[in-house]
Amino acid sequence: MRALEWFFVALALAGGIPPLVGCYQFMLAACQRLRFGRSIAPFYPRVAVVVPAWNEGAVIARTLDRLVELEYPADRLRIYVVDDASTDATPEIVRGKALEHPEAVFHLRRETGGEGKATTINHGLRVIRAEDWYEAILIIDADVILTRDALRTMTRRLADPEVGAVSAYIKEGSEPASYLNRFVAFEYITAQAAARRAQNVLGVQACLAGGSQLFTREALEAIGGEIDTATLAEDTATTFKIQLIGKRVVFEPNAIVWAEEPREVEGLWKQRLRWGRGNVQVTLKFRDVWLRRHNGQRLGGISFALIWFSVTLMPLFMIGASVGLISLYLIDRDFSVTVFQTLWAINLFSYAFITASSFSVDPETAKRCWIEGIMFPGLISLAIIVYASYPPLLSSIGVNPASVELSVVIVAIYAWLSLSMLAAFGVRCLAKSGHLPGLIAPLVYIVGYGPLLTAMTAAAYVKELQGAEMGWDKTEKTGQLGEVL
Amino acid sequence: MREADDTGRPWERTFEAELDLQRRAESRLMLRGATILVVVMALVVIRSVLL
Numbered sequence: 060m061r062a063l064e065w066f067f068v069a070l071a072l073a074g075g076i077p078p079l080v081g082c083y084q085f086m087l088a089a090c091q092r093l094r095f096g097r098s099i100a101p102f103y104p105r106v107a108v109v110v111p112a113w114n115e116g117a118v119i120a121r122t123l124d125r126l127v128e129l130e131y132p133a134d135r136l137r138i139y140v141v142d143d144a145s146t147d148a149t150p151e152i153v154r155g156k157a158l159e160h161p162e163a164v165f166h167l168r169r170e171t172g173g174e175g176k177a178t179t180i181n182h183g184l185r186v187i188r189a190e191d192w193y194e195a196i197l198i199i200d201a202d203v204i205l206t207r208d209a210l211r212t213m214t215r216r217l218a219d220p221e222v223g224a225v226s227a228y229i230k231e232g233s234e235p236a237s238y239l240n241r242f243v244a245f246e247y248i249t250a251q252a253a254a255r256r257a258q259n260v261l262g263v264q265a266c267l268a269g270g271s272q273l274f275t276r277e278a279l280e281a282i283g284g285e286i287d288t289a290t291l292a293e294d295t296a297t298t299f300k301i302q303l304i305g306k307r308v309v310f311e312p313n314a315i316v317w318a319e320e321p322r323e324v325e326g327l328w329k330q331r332l333r334w335g336r337g338n339v340q341v342t343l344k345f346r347d348v349w350l351r352r353h354n355g356q357r358l359g360g361i362s363f364a365l366i367w368f369s370v371t372l373m374p375l376f377m378i379g380a381s382v383g384l385i386s387l388y389l390i391d392r393d394f395s396v397t398v399f400q401t402l403w404a405i406n407l408f409s410y411a412f413i414t415a416s417s418f419s420v421d422p423e424t425a426k427r428c429w430i431e432g433i434m435f436p437g438l439i440s441l442a443i444i445v446y447a448s449y450p451p452l453l454s455s456i457g458v459n460p461a462s463v464e465l466s467v468v469i470v471a472i473y474a475w476l477s478l479s480m481l482a483a484f485g486v487r488c489l490a491k492s493g494h495l496p497g498l499i500a501p502l503v504y505i506v507g508y509g510p511l512l513t514a515m516t517a518a519a520y521v522k523e524l525q526g527a528e529m530g531w532d533k534t535e536k537t538g539q540l541g542e543v544l
Numbered sequence: 545m546r547e548a549d550d551t552g553r554p555w556e557r558t559f560e561a562e563l564d565l566q567r568r569a570e571s572r573l574m575l576r577g578a579t580i581l582v583v584v585m586a587l588v589v590i591r592s593v594l595l
Binding site for chain 1: 553555556559563566567570571573574576577578580581583584585587588591
């Protein structure tokens with residue numbers, strides 16, 4: 060076989076790397092027991108909670124009510140709401156709560172706002188650091204609801220002086236939940252409960268969940284006392300910085316924090332575009348870290364690079380797989396079938412393993428969203444998995460394998476990993492246009508939530524290459540966190 | 545490790561029991577993970593043999 064053909068084989072099979080890395084993460088996640096429980100003890104540092112808020116009138120009262128109810132020594136907890144020049148009822152509500160709990164709730168008002176979440180948080184950090192009271196900082200989103208034991212479950216990790224920061228498990232809790240909320244709920248099992256457990260085992264974390272992150276004073280002071288403002292992924296950049304000063308960052312799966320995520324495609328698109336661009340910026344900002352353990356310690360490990368790049372480079376893997384398969388089809392049709400079957404056998408194995416493992420990692424959440432878990436890759440991809448597992452299927456239903464029409468179908472199947480991103484982009488355009496709103500949900504199930512996420516990552520590359528303005532598109536919150544209250 | 549800060553809070557009385565439950569949950573997760581891996585691999589092998 061010629062070198063060019065080998066190149067296309069490699070390109071096509073590289074499409075199997077992200078799903079295999081997903082399997083690797085789930086295997087590691089299951090091994091957390093081997094490390095669990097070390098260096099955990101009751102520990103109650105003085106915690107200053109920073110709540111950045113811009114027009115959070117619909118949710119802020121409920122968030123503050125829960126914070127003052129936390130199972131935590133009252134004299135060791137202060138809550139600072141950094142009001143970023145809100146124009147709704149937020150200032151009045153927070154002032155009311157501050158009067159109700161004068162020892163616990165503090166209202167910090169910025170008269171000129173709109174500079175983004177990180178800048179708002181840093182305003183709060185400057186005030187808190189000047190008071191010199193705090194021993195740890197908890198940064199949360201204004202709309203999240205911590206379970207009553209969440210903070211003490213997180214602080215007990217700080218009993219280990221090597222730990223510099225702790226991340227909670229953010230769960231989607233909208234009630235009633237839209238179809239998209241259920242997809243996000245399932246996604247968070249894989250992206251948080253499993254992936255971050257795996258990263259605990261590796262001893263390195265990619266990102267503290269922006270919705271709820273706890274830092275020790277020592278770690279915060281060591282990185283300059285401020286949150287990174289140079290990227291759109293301020294939580295990820297801060298996570299990297301803390302690990303680069305030699306402190307550990309850990310994920311605490313038993314600290315549950317409920318969040319309300321976007322209900323519609325357009326809201327999700329804006330949120331993930333911001334995250335995707337942030338990840339591109341972090342990848343470039345920390346370019347000296349990748350695969351260099353002497354520079355980046357555990358951030359420089361091979362496993363961590365595989366996990367990071369299998370997500371951030373997902374669109375390129377998918378495009379490469381399609382290009383490889385179609386090129387092989389044009390060169391050697393029979394051989395292309397073998398490579399196609401191998402790639403989709405990997406997809407079948409990964410899909411079965413990851414889906415079943417997700418149900419096992421968080422059965423309670425999986426009960427709410429099992430259909431979305433099964434439909435995660437989309438109906439078309441599931442059909443391709445079936446076809447790849449049993450190629451004579453088309454012939455058995457009366458389709459002539461030699462027909463021109465079938466060639467077109469086969470090329471479309473080979474190209475689906477890339478076409479699915481275009482299809483997902485089309486769904487987003489339709490959703491944005493406001494036409495045929497009843498079609499959006501069925502289309503997401505058909506095209507797949509996974510391809511929708513990949514399309515958002517691809518769109519983030521494009522925005523970043525265009526050098527688009529780094530606006531802060533705040534996700535709209537309505538306060539629909541039903542069951543957790 | 546830093547010294548445990550036992551200030552007699554009501555929830556601290558259940559700390560060990562809570563930790564034990566979480567430890568058991570992690571053990572179950574490991575067992576289920578291994579079972580799922582074996583079952584999925586067995587299915588893949590059966591499929592390869594049958595086709």
